[in-house]
Amino acid sequence: MWCAVLRSVRATRVLAERTAAGSVILLRKREHQRINRFAACLYARDSAIGTLLGVNQHFPDNELLSPQAPAASFNKADQDSLLKHAPDQPENPKVLKLAIIGAPNAGKSTLSNQLLGRKLFPVSSKVHTTRCRAQGILTEGDTQMILLDTPGMVNSVRANRHNLEKTFQTDPWESVKLADVVLVLVDVSDKWMKRFLHPEVLKCLFKNSHIPSILVLNKVDLVKEKNNLLEVIGRLTEGLVKGRKAVIKTSKKSSDKSVQPDLPIGEEEGVPPLKKEETGEILEGHSQQRNAYKDLKNRTGWPHFQEVFMLSALQGEEVETLKKYLMTLAKPGEWEYHSEIVTTQPPEEICNNIIREKLLEYLPQEIPYNIKQVNDLWEEGSGGELVIKQTLLVSKENHVKILIGPSGELINKIAKEAGCDLMNAFLCDVRLQLAVKHRKR
Template sequence: MWPSMLCSLRVCSTIAWSASRTGVHSSLLKRRLTQRLNVLVSCVHGKDSAIKHLLGVNEETTSSDHLCQHPPAVSYDKVEHDSLLIHRPDQPVNAKVLRIAIIGAPNAGKSTLSNQLLGRKVFPVSKKVHTTRCQAQGVITEGETQLILLDTPGMVTASKVKRHNLEKSLLHDPWQSMESADLVLVLLDVSDHWTRCSLNFEVLKCLSQYQNIPSILVMNKVDLIKQKGILLDLTNQLTEGIVNGKKIVIKSLAKASQNRDAKANVASSPSTQIQDDTGPLKESNLVTESPQVTGDSAASISERNQDFRDLKGKKGWPHFQDVFMLSAVNGDEVQTLKRYLMSLAKPGEWEYHSDVVTSQSPQEICNNIIREKLLEYLPQEVPYNVSQITEVWEEGPGGELVILQTLLVQKENHVKLLIGVGGQMIKRIALEAGQDLMNVFLCDVRVRLSVKVKK
């Protein structure tokens, strides 16, 4: 016991010492210190260990500290992070859980919404499509409830994946996330005049395949719509006039255009319920068994496409349980959605320890954040062809995380683009990536980047 106790004390003293050496904001370090103490003590010594009192961390102190209301930090130490992932969840007596798949067309704002719900940016976000390349999980734990967010790539066709030589994960991951989901959030960018009047065909196919899983329509980027009355017309089209198994009645359009509530301003008519095999969706239907897993081969995808021919021409989905309107980037009404999701959680065992925020490794988060900056600042197809190699990942003398990464590009002129005039571009990318990672790991982060041509 004593060696592990001394190890815990050494880690804590290292963090405290870094406050005077690095100039990191004291509240950030205090939060990081408290959270790392809780992780170490809970995982190594048990939840009620006496070491909490020796280290000055007890239940009264941590519960009263307003800093603990923030989501936990992600550990930049892979061993510590992995130990949390495999550690038995600290199950409460009345544990509740809900697995939520977030699907939609590319650039609909899925990762932005996930980050807002989590309260910490762990998923990459940019204006370019296909920023998210594979499925990742985010974990929200509050009280006795745990929400597991399945953030997925934008849904694309097999022909587009082949034409642009994209990763196969873009094709398969959204479908795979549905297989374990209790609820589906369908995200739609209502600011896009070209696509907002109908659901993405791949999304419709997915909803049709998994009709037994309740779904919710989330209309995103409503802050960019000047005439709010348009949102009601869109709601009617995208739901085919039916929500939660009942026909919706749009009330006064003039008054509705001024309504800024998160939920759509619709009234249900009990006399016009949908009659189908399962009947109207009810709260008791939320946790359902997943359908039979389908194969990921090209043949199985082709068979699925044959089965969905009857969806051609459809613009909406008449089986949404509810409709929300929000702005993920501004956070408007995101908390309303979060409270709603919390209320839908059903009794069940947690899958993760309460200190877990994401299933991604620290290195994966780092790569994605740096890649996000490349997508944001480099033109056209250049950032999609950059390879990343982490040369150094270590703790510096002041307790800061030092990351050295080499970026490999295809052409010599891409090196000049990435470095920029006087090295300003590469410095900007490194600085912004370091700031984002500091908010993820809650410690000082120094990112250094070098650029080379692939051989």
């Protein structure tokens, strides 16, 4: 029944023609409210359908019917029209470009999905899930935030060893150059990653030191000894935030901790000014900067972060706090995208990435990295549902049996889970069929 309702909602979309622009755009402003109302009334707040449709079950009743994040369009022509169409500028528009960088598997795509309120980027426990830069657009009120989700940063040696695409080395750097703010994400549950910033991340920050940066400690829910986070912060900031000595302030009402800059260095009562080598300041001058760049390998952190946040992207803990802070950093400027655009990714790319996420999650070792995806069918059914047929080409015959699984259980499970994620991304009924074939070399 609910699929039929969703199809009817999509069928009632209004096509509006802009004579001056000569283009047609798809208006969906009322669609999401209808979907939320449908999920809330028919299945109640605790229903899995509500989660599937993007309804936040923790919102009070009066907030449940508020508009949710726009759906990604599964029709490329519709999306192209919106991308070409002039953005619907508010009276006083503000914009922020945010580059999210970090080591592989730090949780960058998970955080991006949480900020956007819709799953659009692939997430997996395996490294190198994100293969290239992807943009997500979050529009709230008069503010538009453009998220630049990037692959995990790797050096040339590792990229060559694993035959990684050039995007792994170029996209993070290019994203930072375009950004107004850089968000550095660190997996503090990893005993190695929490000891020092990734060398490539540190190099990128040094080369773009004029761009404000913030540090976000992710997966804090997996850290048993919370007090160890204080030492982690000290290492990754070299004891400085906003150019001041970092102090940890604990709320009396809860155990949550926040990092705030103390008085300017040298102004603390009874504390003499710190030397430059103690504060980790980068000396000015061309030759001095070159020497400092060579010495980066001996450093553990970056002393120029503007703020530090601790959260769990997977659980959504403190993500809203981070989002509100980021929105305050937006500056006056015209929007780049229409408010109904949530990502610049083509719909087929979203589909391929989500299916590949499941392959990475359920297949061992190198198998998922050697599978080629071919879209055989992509069309809208008579009832508004999206029909997708994709063939997975596998290089080895024994891998075909592994991917199919006993009685086709594994491939059916992958298709079912990927279909659910696609329903969340496109907000429509999805019929996904996967076939497996041996690819002869």
